[in-house]
Amino acid sequence: MDHLALLERIMSEVGPEIGRGRLADYIPALAQVDPRKFGFAVADLDGRVVGVGDWEEPFSLQSVAKVFGLALVVARDGERIWERVGREPSGNPFNSLVQLEHEHGIPRNPFINAGALVVTDRLLTLTGDARGALRTFLREESGNDEVDFDAVVASSEAEHGARNAALAYFMASHDNMDNPVQTVLEHYFWQSSLTMSCRDLALAGLFLACHGLRADGSRVLSSSDAKRINAIMLTCGTYDAAGEFAYRVGLPGKSGVGGGILAVMPGRGTLSVWSPGLDSRGNSVAGVAALDRFSTLTGWSVF
Ligand code: GLN
Numbered sequence: 001m002d003h004l005a006l007l008e009r010i011m012s013e014v015g016p017e018i019g020r021g022r023l024a025d026y027i028p029a030l031a032q033v034d035p036r037k038f039g040f041a042v043a044d045l046d047g048r049v050v051g052v053g054d055w056e057e058p059f060s061l062q063s064v065a066k067v068f069g070l071a072l073v074v075a076r077d078g079e080r081i082w083e084r085v086g087r088e089p090s091g092n093p094f095n096s097l098v099q100l101e102h103e104h105g106i107p108r109n110p111f112i113n114a115g116a117l118v119v120t121d122r123l124l125t126l127t128g129d130a131r132g133a134l135r136t137f138l139r140e141e142s143g144n145d146e147v148d149f150d151a152v153v154a155s156s157e158a159e160h161g162a163r164n165a166a167l168a169y170f171m172a173s174h175d176n177m178d179n180p181v182q183t184v185l186e187h188y189f190w191q192s193s194l195t196m197s198c199r200d201l202a203l204a205g206l207f208l209a210c211h212g213l214r215a216d217g218s219r220v221l222s223s224s225d226a227k228r229i230n231a232i233m234l235t236c237g238t239y240d241a242a243g244e245f246a247y248r249v250g251l252p253g254k255s256g257v258g259g260g261i262l263a264v265m266p267g268r269g270t271l272s273v274w275s276p277g278l279d280s281r282g283n284s285v286a287g288v289a290a291l292d293r294f295s296t297l298t299g300w301s302v303f
Pocket of ligand 1: 027061062063064113157164255256257258282
C-alpha cells in the first residue's frame with residue numbers, strides 16, 4: 001500500500017480517538033484550538049512528503065521545538081551541553097521541579113522543561129538570539145519561509161509561566177544559567193509558540209532520519225550526534241510516557257502540548273501527526289494511536 005493510502009486508512013481507523021483527551025488548558029491560548037483537528041504526514045529521505053486531514057494547517061509546536069533547539073546547540077557546541085544537562089528519562093511530568101533539588105540544578109534531560117531552559121540559555125549564549133536562530137533553522141529545514149511564532153501563544157505562555165520561572169531561577173541558584181533568567185524565559189516562551197504544519201515538521205526533521213544529512217546531501221549534524229538525539233527522543237521525548245510510547249510505537253518521538261508529535265525512522269523517513277486532545281501525560285491521544293497503527297502496519301520501528 002502506498003503511504004497516502006495508508007495514512008487515509010489510519011485516519012479513518014483512529015477516528016474515534018480524535019477529539020478525545022483534554023486540551024492544554026494551562027495555557028489559555030491553546031485551549032481555544034478545535035479539538036477535532038487531525039493531521040498526519042510522512043516524508044521520505046528524498047524530501048517527498050504526503051499527508052492527510054489537517055496536515056497543512058499550522059499548529060503550536062510547543063515542546064516539539066525542544067528537539068530543534070538541542071540539535072542547533074549540539075551542532076554548534078558539540079558535547080559541552082552535557083556538562084549542564086543529563087540524558088536520563090525523568091519518569092516525572094515535563095514541568096516537574098522535584099528532581100532538580102535532588103540533582104543540584106542539573107535537569108534530567110533536555111526534553112523536559114528544565115532541560116530545555118538550559119539548552120535555550122546555551123543557544124542564547126552561542127547565537128545572541130535563540131528564538132531567531134531557531135526560527136531561521138526551522139524555515140530552512142522545512143523550506144517554508146512562513147514558519148513563525150504565534151505572539152498570542154507566546155504571551156499566554158509568559159502570563160502562565162510561573163512554574164517555568166521557578167525551574168529557571170532554581171537552576172540559576174545552582175549556577176546553571178549563564179544569561180539573565182528573564183531573558184532565557186522569554187526566548188523559551190517564544191520557542192514554544194513556534195507554529196508549523198505536519199508537512200513542515202516532517203520535512204524539518206528529516207536530517208534526524210538521514211544520519212544528520214539534509215535531502216540535498218548537506219550536513220546538519222554528525223551521524224553520531226543524529227543517533228544520540230534520536231536516542232534521547234526515544235528515552236525522553238514523550239516525558240513520563242516514554243516507555244509506553246516506545247512500547248506502542250517503537251520509534252524516537254518528540255511530543256508537545258499543542259498535540260503535535262514528530263517521530264523518526266532512521267534510514268527511512270519521518271512522521272508527523274497533530275491532534276490537540278492530550279492524555280494525562282500531555283501527549284496527543286489520536287496522535288499516538290495513529291503512530292502506533294503506522295508502525296504496526298508498516299513495520300517501521302527501530303526494534
Ligand atoms: N508550553 C510548554 C511549557 O509549559 C511546553 C510544554 C510541552 O509542550 N510539554 O513549557
